[in-house]
Amino acid sequence: MAAMHDDRDTIVAIATAPGAGGVGIVRLSGPRAAAIGRALCGGRALPVRRALHARFVDADGATIDDGIALRFRAPASYTGEDVVELQAHGSRAVLQQLVERCQALGARGARPGEFSERAFLNGKLDLAQAEAVADLIAAGDARAARAARRALEGEFSRRVAAIAAELLAVRVHAEAAIDFADEPLDTLGGGALRARLDAAVDALAGLLADAERGRKLRDGLHAVIVGPPNAGKSSLLNALAGNDRAIVTDIAGTTRDLLQETVRIDGVELTLVDTAGLRESQDLIEREGMRRARDELGRADIALVVLDARDPGAGRADVDAAVAGVPTRLWLLNKSDLLTAPPAPPPGMAGALPVSARTGAGLDALHARLRALWQGDAGEDAGGAFTARARHVDALRRAAAELDAARDALAAEALDLAAEALRAGHDALGEITGRTAPDDLLGHIFSTFCIGK
Numbered sequence: 375m376a377a378m379h380d381d382r383d384t385i386v387a388i389a390t391a392p393g394a395g396g397v398g399i400v401r402l403s404g405p406r407a408a409a410i411g412r413a414l415c416g417g418r419a420l421p422v423r424r425a426l427h428a429r430f431v432d433a434d435g436a437t438i439d440d441g442i443a444l445r446f447r448a449p450a451s452y453t454g455e456d457v458v459e460l461q462a463h464g465s466r467a468v469l470q471q472l473v474e475r476c477q478a479l480g481a482r483g484a485r486p487g488e489f490s491e492r493a494f495l496n497g498k499l500d501l502a503q504a505e506a507v508a509d510l511i512a513a514g515d516a517r518a519a520r521a522a523r524r525a526l527e528g529e530f531s532r533r534v535a536a537i538a539a540e541l542l543a544v545r546v547h548a549e550a551a552i553d554f555a556d557e558p559l560d561t562l563g564g565g566a567l568r569a570r571l572d573a574a575v576d577a578l579a580g581l582l583a584d585a586e587r588g589r590k591l592r593d594g595l596h597a598v599i600v601g602p603p604n605a606g607k608s609s610l611l612n613a614l615a616g617n618d619r620a621i622v623t624d625i626a627g628t629t630r631d632l633l634q635e636t637v638r639i640d641g642v643e644l645t646l647v648d649t650a651g652l653r654e655s656q657d658l659i660e661r662e663g664m665r666r667a668r669d670e671l672g673r674a675d676i677a678l679v680v681l682d683a684r685d686p687g688a689g690r691a692d693v694d695a696a697v698a699g700v701p702t703r704l705w706l707l708n709k710s711d712l713l714t715a716p717p718a719p720p721p722g723m724a725g726a727l728p729v730s731a732r733t734g735a736g737l738d739a740l741h742a743r744l745r746a747l748w749q750g751d752a753g754e755d756a757g758g759a760f761t762a763r764a765r766h767v768d769a770l771r772r773a774a775a776e777l778d779a780a781r782d783a784l785a786a787e788a789l790d791l792a793a794e795a796l797r798a799g800h801d802a803l804g805e806i807t808g809r810t811a812p813d814d815l816l817g818h819i820f821s822t823f824c825i826g827k
């Protein structure tokens with residue numbers, strides 16, 4: 375991990391959210407933070423970790439505002455550097471003047487996420503923990519916030535690090551055995567080696583499953599609405615979202631492009647994507663729409679399959695093929711308002727729900743079904759759940775593939791191949807905590823943070 379950099383510049387930003395508030399905070403970090411803070415407080419030295427009530431003054435001593443100054447000495451601060459926080463009245467004009475005064479005194483405006491980036495570079499947080507800071511700030515409900523806290527506290531990182539350490543040990547053992555290639559592996563502790571690798575494979579599989587749940591906790595569920603033309607897909611999107619975003623007409627093939635809406639149903643964040651109806655068509659635009667629909671299904675947690683309740687078999691073949699790979703499929707028999715008797719459940723559509731996008735009938739049952747799915751998927755908050763990101767899941771999957779390769783290589787007594795796969799698996803895990811993350815990935819991650827964080 376990088377050592378602390380005393381040659382770094384000192385950065386400044388407003389740390390509180392835009393808009394007026396009772397209190398607003400300006401944060402400084404870097405070697406000149408204490409000196410700049412002192413100058414702003416009219417030359418009064420800032421005590422460490424104690425509140426100082428002070429007047430904040432400009433260059434000619436005129437008061438900008440009065441408030442509280444707090445100083446943290448490196449390395450015992452959020453960034454690991456000298457940090458000063460100025461709490462003033464939460465006026466944008468006041469906070470901006472304080473920032474400008476800090477800049478005149480030698481600080482530089484911080485880039486988005488730069489405080490967290492410095493915390494990462496100074497070893498205060500690993501990358502997954504820094505990402506958890508951003509996830510905590512963005513958490514939409516208490517459960518997501520608790521899960522982000524757990525990731526921030528290192529719950530996720532510790533499990534990654536434990537597996538990484540195990541892989542390193544197995545690799546060292548395998549590399550040592552390469553020098554004795556004439557001897558059978560079993561006389562060189564091959565059995566123990568395989569057992570350790572098997573245990574690491576199991577631990578990684580468990581972590582991957584938890585990270586996939588954590589990804590859903592963070593991102594919500596991704597539901598794609600599909601079905602034959604005119605079944606009422608766009609009408610259903612509008613009914614669930616409570617607006618009229620999607621164009622609805624009685625012309626088959628109305629929807630061409632993907633249309634996305636984020637809705638919150640019983641506390642569950644759901645991304646809904648409306649798609650073009652699936653059918654044989656020579657129309658170029660419509661075909662491109664269907665291609666996009668199929669593509670989108672590749673990212674779906676749930677397919678909401680909308681069928682016309684009066685003829686649920688119509689167009690089924692295209693739809694069944696398109697949703698075959700989606701983890702969860704929910705069959706909706708729409709336009710149930712046009713039926714005189716409840717529809718008989720069609721074959722192969724266990725648990726099909728009659729609904730009506732027009733009258734709203736059955737939508738409560740659909741909400742309940744989605745909620746149950748969410749709880750089954752993301753897990754009840756029984757403890758241990760942590761937030762994770764798609765990039766973490768991806769890295770864990772790559773690590774798992776490398777471990778499989780290492781296992782095969784060990785079985786074939788190809789020790790050099792096994793060692794190579796173990797190294798690649800170890801590197802994939804290192805991307806999660808940032809140990810082996812390339813600079814452009816780091817830059818990308820921190821640039822998505824807000825300024826002042």
Ligand SMILES: Nc1nc2c(ncn2[C@@H]2O[C@H](COP(=O)(O)OP(=O)(O)OP(=O)(O)O)[C@@H](O)[C@H]2O)c(=O)[nH]1
Nearest residue numbers: 603604605606607608609627628629651709731732
């Ligand atoms: N009676 C009744 N009509 C509905 C219902 N849902 C949709 N419709 C009607 O069915 C027609 C098609 O609705 P859309 O929502 O455009 O259907 P779609 O599946 O998005 O159609 P495409 O985008 O063309 O594939 C419209 O005339 C709607 O008013 C419903 O629940 N009941």
Ligand SMILES: [K+]
Nearest residue numbers: 604623625628
């Ligand atoms: K239509």
Ligand SMILES: [Mg+2]
Nearest residue numbers: 607608628629
């Ligand atoms: Mg439509």
